[in-house]
Amino acid sequence: MSSKRKHLMSADIIINASKDSFIKLNPMTMMKNPVMFVVEAGTFVVLLMTLLPGYFGTEGRTGFNATVFLILLFTVLFANFAEALAEGRGKAQADSLKQSKKEMxxxxxxxxxxxxxxxxxxxxxxxxxxxxxxxxxxxxxxxxxxxxxxxxxxxxxxxxxxxxxxxxxxxxxxxxxxxxxxxxxxxxxxxxESFIDRMISLVEGAKRQKTPNEIALSTLLTTLTLIFLIVVVTLGPIAKYAGIQLDVPVLISLLVCLIPTTIGGLLSAIGIAGMDRVTQFNVLAMSGKAVEAAGDINTMILDKTGTITFGNRMANAFVAVGDQSMKDVAEWAAVSSMKDETPEGRSVLELMKKEGLSWNEALSEGAEFIEFKAETRMSGMDLQDGRKVRKGAVDAVKKWVAAQGGSIPNDLEQKGNAIASEGGTPLAVAVDQQIFGLIYLKDTVKPGMRERFDQLRKMGIKTIMCTGDNPLTAATIAREAGVDDFIAESTPEDKIAVIRREQAEGKLVAMTGDGTNDAPALAQADVGLAMNSGTTAAKEAANMVDLDSDPSKIIEVVAIGKQLLMTRGALTTFSIANDIAKYFAIIPAMFMLAIPEMNVLNIMGLGTPTSAIISALIFNAIIIPLLIPIAMKGVAYKPMGSAQLLSRNLLIYGVGGMIVPFVGIKLIDLVVHVWI
Known part of the structure; x- marks a missing residue:
């Protein structure tokens, strides 16, 4: 799919988004965005006053009304364009998927x-x-x-x-x-009902449902719009009573500048783009809620094998116990592995070749291979001469030897613990009643995992590693990888228990998994990332599916979720902050002729009331398309604490949101004042 993705600004996406901008002018569609619906309604009123000036008594204001109408129209179109552009990227991905969905x-x-x-x-x-x-x-x-x-x-x-x-x-x-x-x-x-059908419906942004946080913000924006609508409606009679004549287009201009049109126009695009970024990362989110929940994660549960480590335990060394020699341990380890097709079994023979050691391959003739079983935790060979060779978990081999009347070497436990303390897994090798030594299996932590967990810690996310290894091995891997906690010898029930424990403390939990036994925990987690290579049960239980089957990708998913929340917060802060500058442009312009004392508020030094209103409206319109790239790409996220993040946002998007409009409106006014 990566080769079929289309660039953000490809010509066909822009053309289709431009067409959709006009289609979305349908009032039934605009009503889904109350802020922009109010702007559209105001645009329609000003259009009527422009076309029928005699009916409304605005014969001398036709040029001004037409200018206001065009600016308001472009404001609505730019907002529609932002949403259509985000949807277009999803539809382009859906089209590429539809090509693979054909009758056969x-x-x-x-x-x-x-x-x-x-x-x-x-x-x-x-x-x-x-x-x-x-x-x-x-x-x-x-x-x-x-x-x-x-x-x-x-x-x-x-x-x-x-x-x-x-x-x-x-x-x-x-x-x-x-x-x-x-x-x-x-x-x-x-x-x-296939997986591709679900993917197609999910990546098409138009079918996306709003998330709880987005609904809450929409409610806030709607409330602010309603409040300012009441203020502006009552302002007309109040001004008339005070002897000040305020035209309807001026009042509509004031309303548009007062209500949060910037974030109102970009809110839907931000949400759609957030899901799109996850999809571009080859992760299928079953809902926008899952992406947003990833941004609020407090605890992350990760399997050790294949996620934190490479997952293939390979023979690293042979360790003799008692009075045995390393050569004897290696030879019997090879004999026990001659018919073992597991990665561990093959690695024993590869290590023998690497060390230049040999073994008696003739012993495998007529021998019976004993497969590994969860009950015995051993595998090996029953040779034709009656000898039994076993390799497996140290405690399991000890019990097997003891059951036959054999003795346990005094240094077996000490050397086994030494291997475990280094992050390895010890396998004991025995022939009948005698234990010869240990195979040192090593699973290596993936490069960069410690740094990635450090990043998560800076985000305030606790990491918990789950592994079936013994406590000593688990502790070593946990220390080497840099996770905050671990669960050794874990079972599916243990994973559910730790998720429920964290959730009971009011935390949101993320988890990765691929097996049927992971399905209950994936369903219990707030963010469950299933591997596409895994079982159907796991994919159905999760609310995200990683198409590349990379368990560690959940770290990136969390970063994308946080980026989505941060982008929405940053642009909301910017929108509200730049409204302040627009107040200083519109309010003095409305009253300075009737009330000269109001001119003291004209701190921008704008030319005339008309140029001030037009300049504020133009800035209000063009700021939306200028912010579209940020809404699509997302605000750059760097791991940091919430207090530090808040301070950074207030400085950049709060203070910056006030400075930019002051400069922008003034520059526009210099041009508009001359033109008028």
Whole structure:
């Protein structure tokens, strides 16, 4: 998808947004934005006064009225353009997704064999067989086989991913392509309910629902608009009673400058752009609320394996115990791993080759491989001569040896703890009644993780690592990575418990996961980020899906959420602050002729009442398009405390929001005054 994205200012998006700006003038559409609806209503009134000056008794003010009308019209159009531009980016992404959603043939399993049917005829529960080179006809779960699947139509990444039955990576998405082998898939959605269908509807900004914070801000803006509307309506009679004649266009100009038109015109665009930034990061947010919640996160739960560490525990060294030699430990470790196809098992043989060590491969002839099981926590070989070789968790191997009447070396526990204290995982190696030594497995912390957790700490976010490792290993990894807390030997129930505990303290919690056993915790978390490579259950339970399946990406998602909240707050501060400058332009202009003493408030030194009003309106109109890039891109976010962030915003967007209009209105007035 990344290759299909369109640039923010591409010509077709701008052209379509310009057209939509006029379409959105429909009053039924404008009513969704009360602030801009009031501006549109005022524009219509001024238009009538321009076209029918005799009816309204404004024959001598036609030029002024026409100028006010055009400025107000452009104010509304610019606000519509900001929203349409944000929506256009989402629609462009949706169009690229629609290209991958097409009707295709599927080999449906029926009684007696396979039947070729259209993908649109498939229903939830149907079973299909997909061969190499064929497209996946719909969302489903692999129930048989293993295959490489090209998901570039969804993720934009060209590297295929392995999908297999029975694991956490068993879900496939309609529109992707099988590039090797063959899989049997059970369809999990009816037509129109697929993952791509949901993506299309979610990335189209027009269908986006407002978030709670956005609704609250909209309510505040509506209330301010109503208050100023009452003030302006009553101001006319009051001025007339005082002997001051205020034309309706002047009052409308005052109203438009008083109400928060800047943030009112950009509010919707900011929200849409926030979701769009997450989507551009290849994360699908199920709602704007999820993005906003990410910005308010207090606690983050992360799995160790694959998130904080690379996830592949590899043999790093052989450690002898008792009076055994390192060579003997290495040889029996290799024998136990000759038929072990796990990454750990293969790494033992690779380490042997790296160290230049050899082993008796003939021992595997006729031997029975003992697979690893969660109950025994061991694997190994039963040799043809009757000897049994095992490798596995230290406590499990100790129990196995003791059960056969063997003895435990005195230094086994001490050397096992030493490995664990360094962040490694010790595997004991035993033959019958004798323990020979340990395999030192090491899982490395990803580069830069400590710095990233430091950034989260500056944001005020607590990090908790969950791992199935023993407490010593977990403590070492936690210390090396720089997380705030950890849970060792964790279970799915432990993850839910810690989430509920944090939420009970009034905190918002984020979590990543990909397995079915992660689904309950993903559903419980305020922000649940599921991996696209994971199970259907995990993706349905979460409120975000990472199409690239990078668990650490939740850190970026939190930063985007905070950027969204900060952008909205910054532009709201700027909008309210620049209203102050507009007051000093409009108010003195309205009264200075009738009340000369009011001229003391004309601190900008504006030319005439007419040029002052026109200049303020022009500035009010052009500031919206000038702020569109900030609304789209977002205010640059740097990790810092809330007090420091507030001070920074008040300085830049508060003080700056007052200075910019003073300068801008004055410069515009210099031109307008000459022109008038």
């Amino acid at each position: 043939k599927a080999n449906k399993v029926v009684e007696g064999g396979l039947k070729a049917v259209s993908s649109t005829d498939l229903r939830k529960g149907d079973v299909v067989v997909i061969k190499s080179g064929e497209m996946v006809p719909g969302d489903g779960e692999v129930i048989q086989g293993l295959a490489s699947v090209d998901e570039s139509a969804i993720t934009g990444e060209s590297a295929p991913v392995i999908k297999e039955a029975g694991g956490d990576f068993n879900s496939v998405t309609g529109g992707t392509r099988v590039v090797s082998d063959q899989i049997t898939v059970r369809i999990t959605n009816d037509p129109g």
